[in-house]
Amino acid sequence: MSKALVVYGSTTGNTESVADNIENVLKKGGWSVDVMDAADVSVDGMADGYDVVFLGSSTWGDDSIELQDDFVPIFDDLDKAGLKDRKVAVFGCGDSSYEFFCGAVDAIEEKSGKLGAILLGESLKIDGDPDMGDVTTWTEAVMAQA
Numbered sequence: 001m002s003k004a005l006v007v008y009g010s011t012t013g014n015t016e017s018v019a020d021n022i023e024n025v026l027k028k029g030g031w032s033v034d035v036m037d038a039a040d041v042s043v044d045g046m047a048d049g050y051d052v053v054f055l056g057s058s059t060w061g062d063d064s065i066e067l068q069d070d071f072v073p074i075f076d077d078l079d080k081a082g083l084k085d086r087k088v089a090v091f092g093c094g095d096s097s098y099e100f101f102c103g104a105v106d107a108i109e110e111k112s113g114k115l116g117a118i119l120l121g122e123s124l125k126i127d128g129d130p131d132m133g134d135v136t137t138w139t140e141a142v143m144a145q146a
């Protein structure tokens with residue numbers, strides 16, 4: 001059985017609801033899943049023991065990219081998470097009316113790649129209210145690549 005960790009940072013609940021949907025899809029597929037709010041996670045060795053790590057953050061800020069507050073410490077210490085050679089999938093909510101649409105997703109993807117993670121699929125960028133059908137399709141595509 002594959003084992004996944006889903007870590008999310010969410011201020012108004014959108015990225016949290018996406019994380020919950022990802023969990024449901026993975027469990028339906030027979031995976032074992034741990035879901036953690038970024039506010040409650042210790043980054044040291046966070047990814048150890050997991051086949052796939054899902055990292056999710058919404059984007060904040062106006063003229064620069066800001067990750068969701070709770071995700072910032074994880075991002076800053078991501079090198080301690082144990083992502084090298086680990087399969088990673090990145091997701092997040094944003095709003096395309098901002099200059100840096102889902103900039104947090106791009107930043108996490110880039111840093112994970114530099115740390116040697118194996119990025120699965122195209123990262124999921126959600127514009128506005130999450131469409132859970134899209135989330136399900138994306139999660140199933142990630143599972144197929146894992």
Ligand SMILES: Cc1cc2nc3c(=O)[nH]c(=O)nc-3n(C[C@H](O)[C@H](O)[C@H](O)COP(=O)(O)O)c2cc1C
Binds near residue numbers: 015068096102128
């Ligand atoms: C002050 C403010 C700044 C924002 N900045 C961005 C941004 O730079 N890029 C983006 O894609 N979305 C931006 N957003 C939109 C949020 O990311 C979006 O509302 C998202 O769904 C929030 O997800 P969460 O509930 O998981 O925190 C901003 C929203 C606010 C209120």
